[in-house]
Amino acid sequence: xxxxxxxxxxxxxxxxxxxxxxxxxxxxxxxxxxxxxxxxxxxxxxxxxxxxxxxxxxxxxxxxxxxxxxxxxxxxxxxxxxxxxxxxxxxxxxxxxxxxxxxxxxxxxxxxxxxxxxxxxxxxx
Amino acid sequence: xxxxxxxxxxxxxxxxxxxxxxxxxxxxxxxxxxxxxxxxxxxxxxxxxxxxxxxxxxxxxxxxxxxxxxxxxxxxxxxxxxxxxxxxxxxxxxxxxxxxxxxxxxxxxxxxxxxxxxxxxxxxxxxxxxxxxxxxxxxxxxxxxxxxxxxxxxxxxxxxxxxxxxxxxxxxxxxxxxxxxxxxxxxxxxxxxxxxxxxxxxxxxxxxxxxxxxxxxxxxxxxxxxxxxxxxxxxxxxxxxxxxxxxxxxxxxxxxxxxxxxxxxxxxxxxxxxxxxxxxxxxxxxxxxxxxxxxxxxxxxxxxxxxxxxxxxxxxxxxxxxxxxxxx
Numbered sequence: 001x002x003x004x005x006x007x008x009x010x011x012x013x014x015x016x017x018x019x020x021x022x023x024x025x026x027x028x029x030x031x032x033x034x035x036x037x038x039x040x041x042x043x044x045x046x047x048x049x050x051x052x053x054x055x056x057x058x059x060x061x062x063x064x065x066x067x068x069x070x071x072x073x074x075x076x077x078x079x080x081x082x083x084x085x086x087x088x089x090x091x092x093x094x095x096x097x098x099x100x101x102x103x104x105x106x107x108x109x110x111x112x113x114x115x116x117x118x119x120x121x122x123x124x125x
Numbered sequence: 126x127x128x129x130x131x132x133x134x135x136x137x138x139x140x141x142x143x144x145x146x147x148x149x150x151x152x153x154x155x156x157x158x159x160x161x162x163x164x165x166x167x168x169x170x171x172x173x174x175x176x177x178x179x180x181x182x183x184x185x186x187x188x189x190x191x192x193x194x195x196x197x198x199x200x201x202x203x204x205x206x207x208x209x210x211x212x213x214x215x216x217x218x219x220x221x222x223x224x225x226x227x228x229x230x231x232x233x234x235x236x237x238x239x240x241x242x243x244x245x246x247x248x249x250x251x252x253x254x255x256x257x258x259x260x261x262x263x264x265x266x267x268x269x270x271x272x273x274x275x276x277x278x279x280x281x282x283x284x285x286x287x288x289x290x291x292x293x294x295x296x297x298x299x300x301x302x303x304x305x306x307x308x309x310x311x312x313x314x315x316x317x318x319x320x321x322x323x324x325x326x327x328x329x330x331x332x333x334x335x336x337x338x339x340x341x342x343x344x345x346x347x348x349x350x351x352x353x354x355x356x357x358x359x360x361x362x363x364x365x366x367x368x369x370x371x372x373x374x375x376x377x378x379x380x381x382x383x384x385x386x387x388x389x390x391x392x393x394x395x396x397x398x399x400x401x402x403x404x405x406x407x408x409x410x411x412x413x414x415x416x417x418x419x420x421x422x423x424x425x426x427x428x429x430x431x432x433x434x435x436x437x438x439x440x441x442x443x444x445x446x447x448x449x450x451x452x453x
Contacts (some may be wrong), residue, residue, distance in 0.1 A: 019307065020306075023306045023307055023310060026310060027306075027351055027352055030348040030351060030352060031348075031352045033348065034345075034348065034349070034352075034433075034436075037345065037436070038432070038436070104420075104428055104432075105432070107420065107425065108425065108428065108429055108432070111422065111425050111429075
């Protein structure tokens with residue numbers, strides 16, 4: 001019987017790390033989605049509609065970059081430009097914290113987005 | 126054993142159905158060419174849920190294919206050009222081999238229509254179309270009887286799979302290394318794939334609201350359970366959290382018993398006591414957190430854990446209270 005050949009574990013490590021990271025990103029995205037259930041008055045989203053849209057674009061480009069870098073064996077992604085996130089935090093502190101019934105829910109969302117962008121920007125592949 | 130018996134029962138039902146339609150085809154059809162039998166053969170692949178839409182869709186496809194076959198045969202005979210017939214027949218056979226199930230079944234219908242029209246040309250197209258319509262109507266009535274039973278069974282099976290998965294998730298919170306995250310996510314995705322028929326267009330409006338309510342609430346419960354993270358939390362809070370998970374498991378077991386058809390007994394009346402205790406413990410650990418401007422990420426993790434646990438409980442309570450002869 002010929003012996004089965006397995007891949008070298010050291011070669012597989014970046015792929016395993018990448019998969020774990022993708023799983024974590026998936027879970028964080030699920031957690032971000034909880035915002036729509038947690039905020040009862042959806043009109044409050046009008047205060048930060050533009051910022052949320054910018055964050056969506058930012059995350060999309062981050063994920064695309066991450067995918068592109070991995071498929072091309074370049075373990076580097078663009079530098080963090082979290083101006084959109086800072087804007088959202090500013091709106092949260094100035095407006096949403098006063099206007100919303102449950103401001104903590106929005107804070108959880110901001111924390112999720114921050115963790116998400118950090119996770120996308122890790123350079124270990 | 127049960128599956129084999131079910132398969133035998135399904136096949137017998139199928140044979141009886143074909144026999145009835147063949148009898149009608151022989152004695153009462155217009156074309157007397159077996160078009161009713163062909164229609165029934167094309168439509169017996171029951172899809173759970175959207176049977177009216179699927180039956181109409183297949184009937185329309187069959188008629189379109191029939192018309193195309195007629196045009197091909199007429200053209201080949203008109204111009205005395207039999208190559209056209211053989212060419213379309215070969216193309217039909219090739220597409221039968223190449224394409225996936227949906228297109229292959231259409232290709233099969235086309236080949237059959239082509240052969241029937243070419244070698245048994247004595248009937249009118251009008252009669253053939255009428256036969257297809259009559260067979261479709263018969264199938265619509267018969268499948269409405271059969272599929273209503275199938276929908277109930279399919280939904281119960283789906284719910285049992287989901288509840289078992291939720292119990293695995295709850296157990297996994299106590300022993301995080303029992304199953305890897307990837308396995309759990311993959312399981313969730315495969316389950317989601319099975320629910321397509323509930324969300325597809327044309328599903329029975331009477332059942333739609335209830336089925337979708339259960340599935341959407343369970344989806345949200347899964348999202349919450351996947352995100353429960355006890356790291357960076359006080360031991361006292363973790364104890365409260367474990368207690369709430371224990372109660373959640375009890376609730377899930379009640380749901381599972383209901384869908385298995387067991388009688389429900391000895392259910393506690395107060396399902397929120399542990400969550401209230403959890404909230405007290407939270408307030409003790411993090412006083413004035415609602416009013417503070419800056420919150421540390423360590424505090425945020427605890428708030429997240431509590432909110433997720435509370436939301437989860439509310440979902441399970443909604444699921445339990447929506448049961449018929451509910452536990453309210």
